Amino acid sequence: xxxxxxxxxxxxxxxxxxxxxxxxxxxxxxxxxxxxxxxxxxxxxxxxxxxxxxxxxxxxxxxxxxxxxxxxxxxxxxxxxxxxxxxxxxxxxxxxxxxxxxxxxxxxxxxxxxxxxxxxxxxxxxxxxxxxxxxxxxxxxxxxxxxxxxxxxxxxxxxxxxxxxxxxxxxxxxxxxxxxxxxxxxxxxxxxxxxxxxxxxxxxxxxxxxxxxxxxxxxxxxxxxxxxxxxxxxxxxxxxxxxxxxxxxxxxxxxxxxxxxxxxxxx
Numbered sequence: 001x002x003x004x005x006x007x008x009x010x011x012x013x014x015x016x017x018x019x020x021x022x023x024x025x026x027x028x029x030x031x032x033x034x035x036x037x038x039x040x041x042x043x044x045x046x047x048x049x050x051x052x053x054x055x056x057x058x059x060x061x062x063x064x065x066x067x068x069x070x071x072x073x074x075x076x077x078x079x080x081x082x083x084x085x086x087x088x089x090x091x092x093x094x095x096x097x098x099x100x101x102x103x104x105x106x107x108x109x110x111x112x113x114x115x116x117x118x119x120x121x122x123x124x125x126x127x128x129x130x131x132x133x134x135x136x137x138x139x140x141x142x143x144x145x146x147x148x149x150x151x152x153x154x155x156x157x158x159x160x161x162x163x164x165x166x167x168x169x170x171x172x173x174x175x176x177x178x179x180x181x182x183x184x185x186x187x188x189x190x191x192x193x194x195x196x197x198x199x200x201x202x203x204x205x206x207x208x209x210x211x212x213x214x215x216x217x218x219x220x221x222x223x224x225x226x227x228x229x230x231x232x233x234x235x236x237x238x239x240x241x242x243x244x245x246x247x248x249x250x251x252x253x254x255x256x257x258x259x260x261x262x263x264x265x266x267x
Contacts, residue, residue: 002069004204005032005055005172010064012050024050025061026228032172037198038206039215042225043259048208051225052174055206057081068171082112086165087174088158090181095161098150102141102160105149106130109164133163137193155186159193166197173198175207191218212244222247226255 012025024047032038042048053059055066057078066074068084078085088095096105103122110126122130127145134142137159141152149157158178166173175194179187195218198205209215215222222239224232224247231254234242251259 003031003067004034004036004069006030006065006067007055008065008067010054010066011062012054012059013062016062024228025054028064028228028230030223030230032204032206034204035202036204036221037195037219038221038223039219040206040208040223040225041210041212041215042231045227046225047228048225049176052087052176052206052208055172056085056087056174083168084171085174086112086168086170086172087176088161088165088178090177092154092157092161092181095164096149096157099148101146101148102134102152103127103130103145105160106133106164106167109167112168112170133167134160136196137163153186154182155189158182158186158190162190162194162197166201166203169201169203171204173203173205175205177208177210180210212247216242216244216247224251226251231255 007028007030010025010028011023014020014022014024026047028047028051040048040051050059054061057073057076057080060075060077064074065072068081071084073081073084097108100108103126107122107126107130130145131142134145139156139159141156141160149160152160162178178194179190182190191214194207197203205219207219209218216239220239221233221235222242223230232247232250248259251257
């Protein structure tokens, strides 16, 4: 079976050969199967965001290889990976254009991965498709297609961003602490929606979180990163039975250090 995403011996160093040299990713190896929903956790400086940036193509790695299915994307920039990888960021303003309408934003998302034209015009067929997709959010946005996105609440905007990111069924969906800027109630709504979309569309997803309970409860696989490496990789029944204390104990055993909630929040 071909993995959807493969990382082989991936390294990334910032400010190499200077006093500020920082080796952020240190020989990361990972195979992700179709339909995996992986939660990623780790303390400050563990390399989580750099890890997602490497997959997205926001930065190119110094060594190693990254493949999406059989395609080697190691040297492809983010725009060249746009048809394969989608991402939702922590900042609710990223991923959408504030001054464009909901339908204009969705039209741009609908063209993701195409190199010809910018195009944000919407025809009647697209409009009906967008309405049907928006109905699934259950936020009433299907009745506000001509509203500017900048007028939406943070939760509405993040829900729309998630919908746009998954509109073309990407091979890999990256969620970079995408609910961290939301209030608890809105965060719960977006997380529930996230699970529904991933399950409905059978997407392959990787989600960074600073909440250990969340990391354990969501998805079918959990990675814990530390000092640029994947320290813990748990799935199946082992993950289902896992507790926060067991996870902390595993981290201490593997790293020789203790990790507390403050370290995760700062991460």
